[in-house]
Amino acid sequence: NAGVMQNPRHLVRRRGQEARLRCSPMKGHSHVYWYRQLPEEGLKFMVYLQKENIIDESGMPKERFSAEFPKEGPSILRIQQVVRGDSAAYFCASSRTRDRGVQPQHFGDGTRLSIL
Amino acid sequence: GESVGLHLPTLSVQEGDNSIINCAYSNSASDYFIWYKQESGKGPQFIIDIRSNMDKRQGQRVTVLLNKTVKHLSLQIAATQPGDSAVYFCAETPAGVDTADKLIFGTGTRLQVFP
Numbered sequence: 001n002a003g004v005m006q007n008p009r010h011l012v013r014r015r016g017q018e019a020r021l022r023c024s025p026m027k028g029h030s031h032v033y034w035y036r037q038l039p040e041e042g043l044k045f046m047v048y049l050q051k052e053n054i055i056d057e058s059g060m061p062k063e064r065f066s067a068e069f070p071k072e073g074p075s076i077l078r079i080q081q082v083v084r085g086d087s088a089a090y091f092c093a094s095s096r097t098r099d100r101g102v103q104p105q106h107f108g109d110g111t112r113l114s115i116l
Numbered sequence: 117g118e119s120v121g122l123h124l125p126t127l128s129v130q131e132g133d134n135s136i137i138n139c140a141y142s143n144s145a146s147d148y149f150i151w152y153k154q155e156s157g158k159g160p161q162f163i164i165d166i167r168s169n170m171d172k173r174q175g176q177r178v179t180v181l182l183n184k185t186v187k188h189l190s191l192q193i194a195a196t197q198p199g200d201s202a203v204y205f206c207a208e209t210p211a212g213v214d215t216a217d218k219l220i221f222g223t224g225t226r227l228q229v230f231p
Contacts, residue, residue, distance in 0.1 A: 004159070033218065040124050042205055042221030043160065056218060091159050095217075104150055105219060107159035 004029075004094050004108035005074075012114045019079040019086070021111045025094030032075045033093040033105055034067060043091060049075060079113075087115045124203060126226045135193040135229075139206035139222045144187060146208035150219065151180060151191045155202045163191070163204075168211075193227075201229045 005024040013019050025032050030051050035043035045059040049069035060067065064082075069075040079086055089112050093105035129135045141149065147168040152160035166173045166180045166189075173180050179192040189206050203226050207219040 006159075031217075035219075035221075040224075042223050043207075043219070045218040045220065048218055059218070093159075093219075104162050104165050105217075106162060107152075109157070109159045 004092055004106055006090075006092050006108035006111050008111060009109065010112045010114070012116060013082050014116050015083055016081050019082050019113055021077040021079075021090050021092075021113070023075040023077070023092030023094075023108060025075070025092075026096075026106055029094035029096050029106075031095045031097070032069050033095075034075075034077050035091045035093065037089045037091060037110070046077075046090075082113075082115050084115045087113055089113070124224050124226045126228060128228045128230060129196045131196060131198060131229055131231050133196055135191075135196045135200070135227060137191045137193075137204050137225045137227065139189040139191075139225075141187050141189055141206065141208045141222065142220065143208060143210050144184075145211050146220075147211040148209040149180070149182060149189055150207045150209075151178075151189075152205045152207060152221075153200075153202045154205060154224075160205060196227075196229050198229050198231070201227055203227070 004026055007022050032049045034046040037043045047060050047067045048056040052071050064080045066078045089110045091107050091110045093107045095105045150165040151163040153163050154160045164175045164178050164180050166182050171182050177194045181190045203224045205224045206222045
């Protein structure tokens with residue numbers, strides 16, 4: 001069952017360290033989305049990427065956060081110099097096309113990031 | 117501003133009864149809506165979707181109703197089962213090519229099914 005795969009499932013970092021979160025989309029999907037979720041809240045959009053391109057990063061903090069989706073390999077969400085406020089669950093979703101109603105976004109099970 | 121730390125609204129339903137979960141969406145220009153189910157420790161799971169040119173869509177045991185006049189979406193679950201216990205989110209996608217299909221999620225409703 002080749003769903004959206006995220007790793008690690010849990011990540012603990014100390015303040016000031018870097019966090020790297022990985023996402024392998026479903027087979028045949030070339031559109032990747034990253035979302036962030038705080039406890040008891042809905043998911044908040046961060047960034048949308050296609051292979052080698054960032055399409056929309058309107059939800060990304062302007063500093064310390066970056067994302068990439070290389071030609072080969074998983075999509076990476078990178079958080080530099082982490083702070084306690086970065087603690088959250090980060091979810092990745094993928095879709096085959098942009099044709100809404102034909103290919104809804106499918107989500108992975110997330111990475112729970114904890115900052116000590 | 118954002119509300120942080122609010123408890124999710126909870127709907128408690130007896131097993132076998134029908135459940136109705138409501139959602140008020142924010143953008144009158146949204147043209148596509150999805151309901152997701154999220155179990156503890158997992159990612160959102162697609163349940164059903166609907167385009168804005170429809171007002172009702174049915175799936176297996178679930179029905180989504182869309183009222184564009186009052187910007188209201190509902191999810192009806194027939195014969196609710198213990199396995200339906202989860203948090204349910206509605207999500208909308210504003211129309212337009214510049215929106216990049218990002219999903220805007222509602223705050224969620226926790227469904228508790230008791231025997």
